[in-house]
Amino acid sequence: MRLRVLSAAVALACATLGVATGPAQTAAAHTAEALDAGHFHGVNWAAPGDNYADGPIALSGLSLTDDYATTYAKASAVIKGFRRNLGANTVRLPINPYTTGGTYWSSYRAVIDAATARGFDVVLGYWEGTSAQKDGKIDSLPAFWDMWTTVTDAYRHNSRVFFEPMNEPFGYTAAQWTDLAAQWLATFPSVPRDRVFVSGTGYNDSVLAVCADSRLAGTYLSLHHYGFWKQDTGYAAWVADLKSRIGGCASRTVADEFGAPMTSGLNYDERASDSTDSNSVAFLQADTDTFRALHIGSVYWPGLRTGDTYTMEALTGSGTHPQLVTTNVTGADRLAWAWGKGHAAMEG
Structure with missing residues (x-):
C-alpha cells in the first residue's frame, strides 16, 4: 500500500509532534516498558444500528439466528478481509448483558474465537442500552x-482477548469513573492488568x-x-487538540475510536485546503501523523458497519x-500510515 503524504504536512508534523508532558507522566512512566500500545493496529466491527442496544448485538453481516458454525464461517471471512485489505491485527467488538446472558452468547463467541484463531487481538467493550437508558452510565x-464474570471466565486465559469495562462513560464524573474502573480491577484480579483498556473520561475524550x-x-488507556x-479546525490545531487529551500518557494510550467520512469520495492524501471537506482531511491527517509519531495504537471506527458513511470496508457477497x-x-493509506507502515512521497 503506497502512502502519499504532502511535503508540507510532513514538515508540519515534524515541527509539532513532540511528546507532551504533564502531571500524569509520573503515573504512566513505570508502565511504559511493560505495555506496547503501538502494537494495536485495528478496526471496530459494529452493528448496523450502532452498538447501543436493548437486546443482543448482531454485528454487520451477522444474524441473531446464526448458529456457532455459521457465525464462525462469516466472522472468519470478515477477519481475513480486515487483514488482507488493511493489514489489521486487532478488532474491537461490543458486548452487553443481553448478548452474554442469553442463547446468542454461544454464537457470538464464534466471532471472538474466529478472530483469535487467526492471530487477531480482540478488545471487548461494554455498551449501554438505548433510549432513556443511554445516559453514559451502566444500565x-x-x-x-x-x-x-461470564466474559472473563470464558477468556481470561486467552492472551489475545482484552477487556474494556465500559465504552464512553460520559454520565460519570472523573472521580466516579476512576472509582468504578478501580472496582472492576479489584473484582477481577485474575485478569492481567495489561489486558484491560480503561476508557478515558467523558466520551473517552481524555485519558489524563x-x-x-x-x-x-499497568492498564492500557482508551481514547x-x-x-x-x-x-x-486546521492541521496544527487538530494535532494540539489530540495531544492535549493524551498528555504524558502516550505509552499507554490506544485510540480505539477515531474516524472520518469514507464513502463520500474525499481524498485524504491531498492538501486539506484543496478538499471539499477541509476539516475532515486535516483531522485525519493530524491524527494519523500523531499516532505514528507517538507510537500510539489506533483502532479505526468503523472498519465495518453497514450504512455508516465512515465505514472503511463494505460487505459484498452473501x-x-x-x-x-x-x-x-x-483513507486506508492514512490508517496504514498511523500504524507505521508505508512511506512518504512528495507530490507537486
Whole structure:
C-alpha cells in the first residue's frame, strides 16, 4: 500500500509532534516498558444500528439466528478481509448483558474465537442500552458484573482477548469513573492488568484522569477522537487538540475510536485546503501523523458497519463467505500510515 503524504504536512508534523508532558507522566512512566500500545493496529466491527442496544448485538453481516458454525464461517471471512485489505491485527467488538446472558452468547463467541484463531487481538467493550437508558452510565450494575464474570471466565486465559469495562462513560464524573474502573480491577484480579483498556473520561475524550490514578497503573488507556467535534479546525490545531487529551500518557494510550467520512469520495492524501471537506482531511491527517509519531495504537471506527458513511470496508457477497471491499483507498493509506507502515512521497 503506497502512502502519499504532502511535503508540507510532513514538515508540519515534524515541527509539532513532540511528546507532551504533564502531571500524569509520573503515573504512566513505570508502565511504559511493560505495555506496547503501538502494537494495536485495528478496526471496530459494529452493528448496523450502532452498538447501543436493548437486546443482543448482531454485528454487520451477522444474524441473531446464526448458529456457532455459521457465525464462525462469516466472522472468519470478515477477519481475513480486515487483514488482507488493511493489514489489521486487532478488532474491537461490543458486548452487553443481553448478548452474554442469553442463547446468542454461544454464537457470538464464534466471532471472538474466529478472530483469535487467526492471530487477531480482540478488545471487548461494554455498551449501554438505548433510549432513556443511554445516559453514559451502566444500565444495571448486577447485570454488568454478571456479564463481565461470564466474559472473563470464558477468556481470561486467552492472551489475545482484552477487556474494556465500559465504552464512553460520559454520565460519570472523573472521580466516579476512576472509582468504578478501580472496582472492576479489584473484582477481577485474575485478569492481567495489561489486558484491560480503561476508557478515558467523558466520551473517552481524555485519558489524563485515568492515567494519573495509581489504582489503574499497568492498564492500557482508551481514547476517542472525532473531527465532527469541532469545525474549521486546521492541521496544527487538530494535532494540539489530540495531544492535549493524551498528555504524558502516550505509552499507554490506544485510540480505539477515531474516524472520518469514507464513502463520500474525499481524498485524504491531498492538501486539506484543496478538499471539499477541509476539516475532515486535516483531522485525519493530524491524527494519523500523531499516532505514528507517538507510537500510539489506533483502532479505526468503523472498519465495518453497514450504512455508516465512515465505514472503511463494505460487505459484498452473501452466505457464509462474505467479502470486504475498501471504500476509500486514501483513507486506508492514512490508517496504514498511523500504524507505521508505508512511506512518504512528495507530490507537486
